Amino acid sequence: MAKLNLVENAINRLVPTEVNGKEGIPFKGVHKYTPQGKKASPKIFSANQYPLDGNKVLKSLRDAFEFCGIKDGMTVSTHHHFRNGDLVANMMFDVFEEMKLKDLMWFPSASFPCHIKAIDLMEKGIIHHIEGSMNGPLGDYCTEGKMKGLGVLRSHGGRWQAIQDGEVKIDIAVIAAPSADPFGNANGVNGEAACGSLNFALADSTYADRVIVVTDNLVPFPCIPWQIQGNNVDAVVVVDKIGDPSKIVSGTTEITKSPDRLLIAQLVADFLEKTEIMRDGFSFQAGSGGISLAFVLFLKEKMKKRGIKARFVRGGSTKYLVEMLDEGLTDYILDGQTFDLKGVESMRDNPRHIPTSPFTSYNYNGKGFFGTFVDAVVLGATEVDVNFNANVVTHSDGRLLHGIGGWQNCLFSKCTILAVPAIRDRIPVIVDEVTTLTGPQELIDVIVTERGIAINPLRKDLIEKTKGSGLPIRDIRDIQKEVDEICGGKPKPLKRGEEVVAVVKWVDGTILDSVFKIG
């Protein structure tokens, strides 16, 4: 890779001025950058180019790629609704090999360990690079500097933004669909591989020039709901099996049993109660992690006791959120993805369980998004620093470990709470400076650990509200000091290389931080 020119952005992070041949705009500060220009515009087609009987089914994925005019150097996208149970991206990789393609850019909404074959294709020059979250073996491959292009990590909202703004032009989108009709209408609520919604592929279906739907459950037109509209689809391919149901959604999602983590969850619920953020008509978002699930149960008990009803709960949904909806504790679930079977069933059957797309919930370069007025959000982090910056993509060893997901987008909530253990694997989580800055300090309001709650000094209102509340409010540096002592000192500073291997984008398309080569 040619040596990149690095500049300091508004938060003093070194970022490249060019990313995979395109200009990189350094982060300007939260709410400081306003894009100019017009939205991406895919090609216009005509009904005279498609079968008038509405049957777009082609014999094989290869036929579909040929119909769509696949060529060396193109960008091909997939979605990650099947998580580690996806079989379709691998079928696609096989076609790429068979067709002897070169220099493709793979643009998944997220990658998983099941996609390890992509490494083989990168080694062979078939895939040039990946833009999308990378973890496990793909994360290592990137962090070790083996990928030809830069990794580009985007939030769910940032991925919509990048597509919408024409920053990433998808030539061909491949959409694995648990249910589809021959015209290409598709959904994720029915079929063996049911995963809930398909909305991580909505931008792809809207802005890609060409769209291929792959299904193992072809139904007669119309496939309802049509989360993906056949009018955007070029070809439909029927295969035996598109995903492994046991890895797509779990039958159950597990609540933490760790006493420390249960304590954190309890403190978060207490915090929302004492600050009166929990009040009639409020809204909140919690993820699918063990702490989040426990928090939901604790909060639910408080809501029942006080007769409080939420206006909406933001999912990733689990059976715990579904129970809240069923018990009348919230008017709606606004759901970005379903994490268990109860979530899928509820989305299918309950008209108050609403699938949302990254456009609706997360897209920053638009006319607002509802993430800015969710009353409270409870998130995790791999590291937080004493200035309330946070990291979610690498650990202290500098290796890419997680995608950003909706994490950056959620930070805009009226009260953003990071619920994290103060120590993880005997390493302090509160550090002087985060390894990779993924979330800027002014958006992170509260850090809840098993050793106390730290409130961002910018949030004088929350500090005021919690005075005399009995909550264990502490200075973040006190918690850090206590933890450092337990762990026998601060974590060792990372010996990182000089070479940038990936960038972390901010929600507006600017570059927030770089990931450097290690090893």
Place this chain on the structure above:
Amino acid sequence: MAKLNLVENAINRLVPTEVNGKEGIPFKGVHKYTPQGKKASPKIFSANQYPLDGNKVLKSLRDAFEFCGIKDGMTVSTHHHFRNGDLVANMMFDVFEEMKLKDLMWFPSASFPCHIKAIDLMEKGIIHHIEGSMNGPLGDYCTEGKMKGLGVLRSHGGRWQAIQDGEVKIDIAVIAAPSADPFGNANGVNGEAACGSLNFALADSTYADRVIVVTDNLVPFPCIPWQIQGNNVDAVVVVDKIGDPSKIVSGTTEITKSPDRLLIAQLVADFLEKTEIMRDGFSFQAGSGGISLAFVLFLKEKMKKRGIKARFVRGGSTKYLVEMLDEGLTDYILDGQTFDLKGVESMRDNPRHIPTSPFTSYNYNGKGFFGTFVDAVVLGATEVDVNFNANVVTHSDGRLLHGIGGWQNCLFSKCTILAVPAIRDRIPVIVDEVTTLTGPQELIDVIVTERGIAINPLRKDLIEKTKGSGLPIRDIRDIQKEVDEICGGKPKPLKRGEEVVAVVKWVDGTILDSVFKIG
């Protein structure tokens, strides 16, 4: 108006080479024109330009227009879901006057007699011209050559196409919404002015630079279903009353009592039965006119008797279609607009009553549309000619009388049936040549009159199928001759002017025919 250069298109109709300052492409033939280029791309905005609390409510419609930067010469759109009960376009006209604007283009999805005030604004130079269906007083105003620009008549699908293709750039869309939240999410199923879906405004909300939602029923976020997504909306305005419910949807829709028309309806149903188009899993569309409604009842009886179930019925929905859905005679209603209260309630409450947009059902310049595989469609016409061309926008007096609606888009059905009385107001409906050609002959399969059924010679399959069926199949010229004798001769040829006052667009954006000045 400057003299226009006219050329003959592929069906020998004279059409202008320029329409309101833009190049006009003459009609090339059905399925013969393939557009090049890219879809329209509206401006990119940023969440930092909108209230972070999601409250986009402004004090008045004027404030909203000012926020959206209204200027002389802009294009402003409205929708027609309220039909002749719309109050919002008139409020908008008042603001235009108050602000002393000039040379606006009004781009309604359809206009109605309640919009007569637009004439006053055209006289004053505030509105330059209208692109959209014009009837009643607006139709006369245009046909008499008083409008400064050309009228441009488009089908519902053609309007989507024109917006999508950038042929019409909407600067500001005004969307009257029976229900909306402060963020701008909106629907038509709840509230005093409930009208069903808002999907005639979907292209507007997607492609306009700026969008104003006007409601008389503000609900807390989220307004579900969000047929219009707040993420596309700039401002919300709350007013006392947006429409007159009694004129938006009728409590009941009336079936014809005319024996001739009942006979036509019966013949259409018989035709579908004898040709076995009516079979398990079939689909059909019928409009809201008296003949269509009677046809639905006759067909329904046949379906029940033979134990036949449709896969989907395409609405404009009425209580008659809703009854079919409720009785299990169809899996789905795919509904472009609701014509009565039962339709609205069903769309609100029945998850199998699906609102469709012109994109899904009608857009020709896309990857197909489901209108091409509806098994049969029953439509009206003002005139049909002996070559099976048809007219739906003017009568034999040459005056603009009807919008095209979805009529052109529906012609692509596998079997297009025009159900028309052979004589209307003592004037023959079957003519040598239609006054205005709105539907080309190769798409019109069957003409059913009270005097017999004429099958287009191109449809040898239908001619074959009806042999020995007992149906009164006749040559169209025989029916014409019989009718001409009854009426005392052919209709007098129209004495039309030389000046083009409006054009009829085809579904692909080309120009099918011209409307000439009269009077």
